[in-house]
Amino acid sequence: MSPKEQDRTILLDRVxxxxxxxxxxxxFWLLVEVLPDTDVHPRLYLAVFALAAVFFGVALALCGPVSILRAVAAALAVGVPSAALLSLAGLRFADAADIARSPPTLMMFIIMVSVATPFLAVWxxxxxxxxxxxxxxxxxxxxxxxYLAAWLFVGVAWLVLMLSNALLGLVGVDVIENLLDVEPVPYAFxxxxxxxALAVVHELRSYLSPYLLLRLLRLLLPVVLLVVLIFIAALPLRGLSSLFGDFSAAGTLMGVTIGAITLITIALDRxxxxxxxxxxxxxxxxxxxxALPVLGALALYAIVLRVTQYGWTxxxxxxxxxxxxxxxxxxxxAVVALARRHWMDRIRRVNVTLALVLIAIxxxxxxxxxxxxxxxxGSQIARYQSGQAMAAQLxxxxxxxxxxxxxxxGLARxxxxxxxxxxxxxxxAAREADSKYALENLQNVALGQARVADLIKVMPVRPEGETxxxxxxxxxxxxxxxxxxxxxxxxxxxxxxxxxLVIGELDETGERQGMFFAQVEGQNAFVELISLGQGDQSWARNMYDLANTQRAFVPDGTVARILSGDFRIGPSRQKALFVGDMELVPDN
Known part of the structure; x- marks a missing residue:
């Protein structure tokens, strides 16, 4: 091919x-900004969105190694069944748009398409x-x-565009800003x-190959190995009980396992x-x-523990x-690595087989x-029926x-x-709440009202005659x-x-206040102050002992003294509650 013909081919590919x-x-402008405001059926919208995402994502990935016509045809052949599968998953929801609230399903969709694309490219x-x-x-x-290089260039292009707009704005030229205000332009740009960018990266594939990145990533393998070996060596000392704490042990273990598998694959290369x-x-x-089976087994064990405690989600x-x-x-x-001969080739074959299994899953x-x-x-209903979970734990x-x-x-059941x-x-309350935070507030109100009635039954009130x-x-x-x-x-x-609970007035506002004393066996009692009958949400405040110039630490027997009437409310440097030698005021 002559240089002129080669230049013409490059130009046509870029166009x-x-x-x-x-x-x-x-x-995507139509799908994100226009169609949601129309009467398009949600299930049709989901299918079209999935088809567009797969079609353009796969077509842009394949163009270059194969001709654009073949890439488009192949992307369409992959997009239709993929969109059909996601639409099938959408039938689980009354509104297909609710599938956006199911990250696992979306992740599986992305995994399926991403892992299948290299097979399609080679085929x-x-x-x-x-x-x-x-x-x-x-x-x-x-x-x-x-894709990494192309999206990086998109970011740089937007930075240059914004700087150019700012520069022209200094002399009153707003042509770029006006152009960007046209709705489809940012998406189209x-x-x-x-x-x-994808076309240029393909043209320069002999210069911008993956091998620089892969060689750099290889350097991390000994570091990761050292960390994993220290972790495994520390397990007998720390024990499994301390391993699975409040943080997501399973997520951490799976993340390290995925990283280790990736580094092994990179080390073995093509x-x-x-x-x-x-x-x-x-x-x-x-x-x-x-070492991989240890990490994988611990990750699975962490999930089993979580499911045993809280059921499936x-x-x-x-x-x-x-x-x-x-x-x-x-x-x-691990089994393949134990072999002395051809272990690298066998791991590569394992990668191909398990990639196909992953697509199927x-x-x-x-x-x-x-x-x-x-x-x-089904798991949560079974937990409730068996008594493993109370109502508040569902x-x-x-x-x-x-x-x-x-x-x-399940709620109906x-x-x-x-x-x-x-x-x-x-x-x-769950059906009424728009968010989990709103539900917690509604539940707190309901639980609080029920608990208030229980509290009034068991809490003595003083002075005598107060209710x-x-x-x-x-x-x-x-x-x-x-x-x-x-x-x-x-x-x-x-x-x-x-x-x-001692009811009285400790300031000049005239509002009723309650001073709550509680005795814990073998410890000093604690005392807290609350405003009674207020419209806004009230928290308890600490009390201060003016007699001892410190935060109140109430000795044993204080509750009994108050119940017997051995206290008074009267003036001090400010109005205070006197119990024995204590002079209690709100701690501001």
């Missing part, structure tokens, strides 16, 4: 990619070698680097730049000629492969599937055969808002099982009410009351 990128940008170039590892390795990393060849790096790669089903798959990876890697997730929301709903809001039709049917009526107000009404504590925060109730419910060794 084609620019057109495809611009079409992608305009399409389009040679239909007989679509499982050939060197070609798959090159295709996967080439697509990754092309991003798509245009992305398409051109073939033995390019793989790590020094004895140190080869040994490090083998040892890291042998869609997120935990997703995590369990991922952990099981990573454990399979680890076991296969991701596709299965979106069918009724692996219905995470249905599994989770994920009622998630069942109504995030678990689709299965979750809503729980209503049938609600023999004592404890669930009814909580389910009603405490539910309205007096209506604005007191639920955590304060619960703390007081627990304190009053505790019995002392002599069966004497463990709490008392």
């Amino acid at each position: 084609a990619m620019a057109v495809l990128g611009t079409a992608a940008g305009v399409s 389009l170039q040679d239909r007989t070698s679509w499982r050939r590892y060197p070609d798959l390795f090159d295709a996967a990393w080439t697509i990754t680097v092309r 991003s798509g245009l730049v992305l398409g051109i 073939d033995n000629g390019l793989a790590v060849h020094t004895p140190l790096m080869r040994s490090a790669t083998q040892v890291l492969a042998l 869609p997120d935990r089903v997703f995590a369990a599937v991922c952990a099981t798959f990573l454990l399979a990876y680890g076991v296969c890697y 991701a596709a299965l997730w979106m069918t009724p055969l692996l219905h995470a929301e249905k599994i989770s709903t 994920p009622l809001w998630e069942m109504d808002k995030e678990w689709g039709k299965a979750g809503q049917r 729980l209503e049938e099982l609600d023999s004592d009526g404890a669930l009814a107000p909580m389910i009603a 405490l009404r539910a309205s007096d504590l209506a604005a007191v925060h639920v955590t304060v009410v619960e703390r007081w109730y627990q304190a009053c419910s505790a019995s002392l060794s002599d069966q004497a009351p463990s709490c008392v």
